[in-house]
Amino acid sequence: xxxxxxxxxxxxxxxxxxxxxxxxxxxxxxxxxxxxxxxxxxxxxxxxxxxxxxxxxxxxxxxxxxxxxxxxxxxxxxxxxxxxxxxxxxxxxxxxxxxxxxxxxxxxxxxxxxxxxxxxxxxxxxxxxxxxxxxxxxxxxxxxxxxxxxxxxxxxxxxxxxxxxxxxxxxxxxxxxxxxxxxxxxxxxxxxxxxxxxxxxxxxxxxxxxxxxxxxxxxxxxxxxxxxxxxxxxxxxxxxxxxxxxxxxxxxxxxxxxxxxxxxxxxxxxxxxxxxxxxxxxxxxxxxxxxxxxxxxxxxxxxxxxxxxxxxxxxxxxxxxxxxxxxxxxxxxxxxxxxxxxxxxxxxxxxxxxxxxxxxxxxxxxxxxxxxxxxxxxxxxxxxxxxxxxxxxxxxxxxxxxxxxxxxxxxxxxxxxxxxxxxxxxxxxxxxxxxxxxxxxxx
Amino acid sequence: xxxxxxxxxxxxxxxxxxxxxxxxxxxxxxxxxxxxxxxxxxxxxxxxxxxxxxxxxxxxxxxxxxxxxxxxxxxxxxxxxxxxxxxxxxxxxxxxxxxxxxxxxxxxxxxxxxxxxxxxxxxxxxxxxxxxxxxxxxxxxxxxxxxxxxxxxxxxxxxxxxxxxxxxxxxxxxxxxxxxxxxxxxxxxxxxxxxxxxxxxxxxxxxxxxxxxxxxxxxxxxxxxxxxxxxxxxxxxxxxxxxxxxxxxxxxxxxxxxxxxxxxxxxxxxxxxxxxxxxxxxxxxxxxxxxxxxxxxxxxxxxxxxxxxxxxxxxxxxxxxx
Numbered sequence: 001x002x003x004x005x006x007x008x009x010x011x012x013x014x015x016x017x018x019x020x021x022x023x024x025x026x027x028x029x030x031x032x033x034x035x036x037x038x039x040x041x042x043x044x045x046x047x048x049x050x051x052x053x054x055x056x057x058x059x060x061x062x063x064x065x066x067x068x069x070x071x072x073x074x075x076x077x078x079x080x081x082x083x084x085x086x087x088x089x090x091x092x093x094x095x096x097x098x099x100x101x102x103x104x105x106x107x108x109x110x111x112x113x114x115x116x117x118x119x120x121x122x123x124x125x126x127x128x129x130x131x132x133x134x135x136x137x138x139x140x141x142x143x144x145x146x147x148x149x150x151x152x153x154x155x156x157x158x159x160x161x162x163x164x165x166x167x168x169x170x171x172x173x174x175x176x177x178x179x180x181x182x183x184x185x186x187x188x189x190x191x192x193x194x195x196x197x198x199x200x201x202x203x204x205x206x207x208x209x210x211x212x213x214x215x216x217x218x219x220x221x222x223x224x225x226x227x228x229x230x231x232x233x234x235x236x237x238x239x240x241x242x243x244x245x246x247x248x249x250x251x252x253x254x255x256x257x258x259x260x261x262x263x264x265x266x267x268x269x270x271x272x273x274x275x276x277x278x279x280x281x282x283x284x285x286x287x288x289x290x291x292x293x294x295x296x297x298x299x300x301x302x303x304x305x306x307x308x309x310x311x312x313x314x315x316x317x318x319x320x321x322x323x324x325x326x327x328x329x330x331x332x333x334x335x336x337x338x339x340x341x342x343x344x345x346x347x348x349x350x351x352x353x354x355x356x357x358x359x360x361x362x363x364x365x366x367x368x369x370x371x372x373x374x375x376x377x378x379x380x381x382x383x384x385x386x387x388x389x390x391x392x393x394x395x396x397x398x399x400x401x402x403x404x405x406x407x408x409x410x411x412x413x414x415x416x417x418x419x420x421x422x423x424x425x426x427x428x429x430x431x432x433x434x435x436x437x438x439x440x441x442x443x
Numbered sequence: 444x445x446x447x448x449x450x451x452x453x454x455x456x457x458x459x460x461x462x463x464x465x466x467x468x469x470x471x472x473x474x475x476x477x478x479x480x481x482x483x484x485x486x487x488x489x490x491x492x493x494x495x496x497x498x499x500x501x502x503x504x505x506x507x508x509x510x511x512x513x514x515x516x517x518x519x520x521x522x523x524x525x526x527x528x529x530x531x532x533x534x535x536x537x538x539x540x541x542x543x544x545x546x547x548x549x550x551x552x553x554x555x556x557x558x559x560x561x562x563x564x565x566x567x568x569x570x571x572x573x574x575x576x577x578x579x580x581x582x583x584x585x586x587x588x589x590x591x592x593x594x595x596x597x598x599x600x601x602x603x604x605x606x607x608x609x610x611x612x613x614x615x616x617x618x619x620x621x622x623x624x625x626x627x628x629x630x631x632x633x634x635x636x637x638x639x640x641x642x643x644x645x646x647x648x649x650x651x652x653x654x655x656x657x658x659x660x661x662x663x664x665x666x667x668x669x670x671x672x673x674x675x676x677x678x679x680x681x682x683x684x685x686x687x688x689x690x691x692x693x694x695x696x697x698x699x700x701x702x703x704x705x706x707x708x709x710x711x712x713x714x715x716x717x718x719x720x721x722x723x724x725x726x727x728x729x730x731x732x733x734x735x736x737x738x739x740x741x742x743x744x745x746x747x748x749x750x751x752x753x754x755x756x757x758x759x760x761x762x763x764x765x
Contacts, residue, residue: 110572223694251569257692276600
């Protein structure tokens, strides 16, 4: 498997530092690495070719060898070019001057349309709008129930006419219902369809004509390969969508399909879906997507998530403790739980995958969440006094704690050793930063 | 399609017309594919053409075969051409298909093992890859082959997943074992096996919730389902099928790797092959992990499931007008 592009370009170019000019050979080797990295990320073949040509030109023009790390310089160029290609940050939806605003969802089977409808409805409700949904996927069994279930959990009305109706009529009727009930946004879910299915694509066009949507969104699976280009093109020809929702980005797909959509159709990516829970829909950030495609990790998202999960009060308390250097095992446990909250739904590996340079290696890292459970069990088996002052934990206490938490004395020793390290580190860090946990389950 | 244990090959649904798949593939039109295909056709893979290897590489990459598998195929053919064993376009085309078919290396028997009483099939995969639909189709084909079937709805997570599966079970004439939403999926799997034994059904198919291979808690849950089935019935599950969407890119390799680590995948079902995607990622999977493809999904109809044919697949990777 390939490492991140940074590592690869570093290996190719960093040895040449200070040599004045890049030879044609050097540059070609570097471009080959870029080409491989992009293909590995599912960027379309044709797009890769044009892109690499553009990067080559810029790399030749820039004095990359004057830099201490020529590899990083080229990575920077690649990243900038990619970011630019990705377009602007999540341009939102357009809203009708006379509500309701109609949003039509389209896409292949299994791309995540119905779930995306629910997520979008939740997002809109959070923005103080009053959304409704219309169930026009009469193709897949129980799709209507699925949307109804989502609607119920969100307390958003869902209009449906069962499965024996005509989807075009249901769509028009549903929008009227929403209007009559004073909803200001109405999201129309449609059946998944293959872009080459003339009949179903025709139906989609008729639905569009019937409801005159203010926004047509293509839902695209981030794991899509080279075929993303034909999907994006055909849907654009049929319904001329306004933007894309990129789904399943909580996995480890690099998402090069996003680039294909952008460069072939010019349509912006509006939202990205990053988990199965209904609140996991986020605005699109081109620079982050560029980093992801290059396997550079997504630090910004990680920081944001950390900020979301750790309340300001918690952070202040922690800071005070750090200043007084009285970091206890209770605090250690708190931190552990916060980390766990941040990783909720995707595990430690998911979180680590967002760190730069870690991305591709996570699969070998094997973060053992059971070990986190064990640490928790061990700490919970200590008395409050022990947690405040681990120094008092002698041999017989260790035995008791081990028995109480179903672990071995060695494991208790190990944890106490780790804690000591953390404590020491915390004293050094001073304040404000998120501490790292050495040795936490990396085996 | 199925290995039934009865010694009559005619019992299995193997007489399926392979041309059906091709007709469908050809029926589908895509402008960009066409443009590509025209380029390819213009060269007609002439081994004396210097650019032929680049074109070949391009075609394989465009089909999502991935760089390592593509390089493996092209290098091998290039070596043969260098040695003089491939001289004409016809020879190259033929060898190309052979090499790919070899790489796909089906085991001695690529049929679905339903020779036990009951046989348990566990079906798993990433969200939206077509697990539930595939199960409906397998159940239908089983009935066509004269086998009775219980379907267990162990996707207790996604809204209305149970209802979706029950509809398919009805269509396929299979028994259905459901559960409350949020129930323990392993318990549902257990119940489904018990029901099949009590009612003397031939095959149990267990559906599971779609999960991303990176979600370690859900992969643990899958391990548990597998474990519980194994404890309930010796030797079960007899097949663990992983659905891979033909439109999937290079991430499919990682999916196969992590699912196989968790539950010892016995075969892949390549779904949605009726679009313009070629499903070349299964070549990368076979190349790197050696997991065979057993079935292909070619449409939304209940009968639209076929045994995998490596040569058909190889031909479709390059079929000019698909």
